[in-house]
Amino acid sequence: MIKVGIVGGTGYTGVELLRLLAQHPEANVDVITSRSEAGQAVADMYPNLRGHYDLRFTEPDADRLAACDVVFFATPHGVAHSLAGEILDKGGRVIDLSADFRIRDPELWAKWYGQPHGAPELLKEAVYGLPEVNREKIKQARLIAAPGCYPTAVQLATIPLLEAGLVSADDIIADCKSGVSGAGRGASVGSLLCESSESMMAYAVAGHRHLPEIQQGLEEAAQSDVGLTFVPHLTPMIRGIHATVYTQLLDDAEVDLQTLFEKRYANEPFVDVMPAGSHPATRSVKGVNMCRISIHRPQNGKRVVVLSVIDNLVKGASGQAIQNMNLMFGLPEATGLNQVALMP
Incomplete structure (x- = not known):
């Protein structure tokens, strides 16, 4: 069972990760963080998850997150720069749903996101997580930049x-x-x-x-x-x-x-x-x-x-991130992602 951590679980990509991972047969969410909602039950914030999670939001802690097999960042731009490096240094793996590691040129990133890049040393290692292009690289990656x-x-x-x-x-x-x-x-x-x-x-x-x-x-x-x-x-x-x-x-x-x-x-x-x-x-x-x-x-x-x-929110964010996780851990790529679209 893959032990999952989620940093920044209160936004739409965070709850979408929780929804999809609740149906994933090989993954279990162990940690979910939010500085603003620390102590609150996940199911109280998102009633659609009642009966699926008995988790509470906690303050981010690098040691506890690094103890997970993989950590998803569902955070605003710039947040993953420092904490992702700590998790990688402690032996963890990271899938970042923000734009922090998508653009390989740190100066170009700074121009478009209005702040200096906080971890330029990680850009060479980051793999752009579009499976249809980088499937083999994703399988070997420690740090994945999930596409926008x-x-x-x-x-x-x-x-x-x-x-x-x-x-x-x-x-x-x-x-x-x-x-x-x-x-x-x-x-x-x-x-x-x-x-x-x-x-x-x-x-x-x-x-x-x-x-x-x-x-x-x-x-x-x-x-x-x-x-x-x-x-x-x-x-x-x-x-x-x-x-x-x-x-x-x-x-x-x-x-x-x-x-x-x-x-x-x-x-x-x-x-x-x-x-x-x-x-x-x-x-x-x-x-x-x-x-x-x-x-x-x-x-x-x-x-x-x-x-x-x-x-x-799915192929454009959280679902694609889980697709990347499946590749990283040698699972069939569609594991936990075989839902049928909602109509009407």
Whole structure:
């Protein structure tokens, strides 16, 4: 049985970890921390977990956390920098759901996150936890940087085209919509029902923090620089990411795009390449660790449009983190992640 610790269990990714791990046959949550809620019963904060957990939140303690087989960080950016290093030094393993170790350049990270990087010495060791790209590295890792939600949806939609060298890497557009849970559980005016319901708006058009993460992954796939325009939108739903990615076929590119994607993801348990002409909906992945993709070529022209949907809290966060844990511990990758999406 894998002994699990969770740092920062009071946000949406924390409770999603608890929900999914409650059904995991090979994992047991031993420690969950929160400085603000120390002493409170987990099931009192999250009644959906009544009968599944008899745990209380505690203050973070590096020794107790390092005694776990793996520690998930479901914390704001910057928190994992110091404590993750302590846990690793004591022999533990870490899966970080924040952005603290996703971007390999500490100066670039500091530019986008507005503070100096607190553990640049760990960046060379950190493995980017996108299993569809880094599966073998994940199996050997001590420190995993779980990808962001937008980056997961966009990269899975675009990587096959760039790997095959079929599209121009200079002009990629990612038009993405997110549910309000992507903004986190903290109180903010923009997340109020009266502000977000029956309305949709773009934000961070000048530059979103996920831009350098997406660009980093796409440049690895293309083996060249990538020109990316990424525009996120807040949409009036609780869960879900819908990414529409636009690319342009090169003049000499001749390929069956449907077959290309089907072959690229044929052995991926959590990527579903849908039949030609499909339009995947976010509700088809609600609550599950799945990315559904469809590929279009409007009017059979040079423009390629890829539609990609995920649940931002599952494949975009906690479910993918557990997928990484399964790989780290040599378990079947889908262990504890075979839920069926909620509909309606």
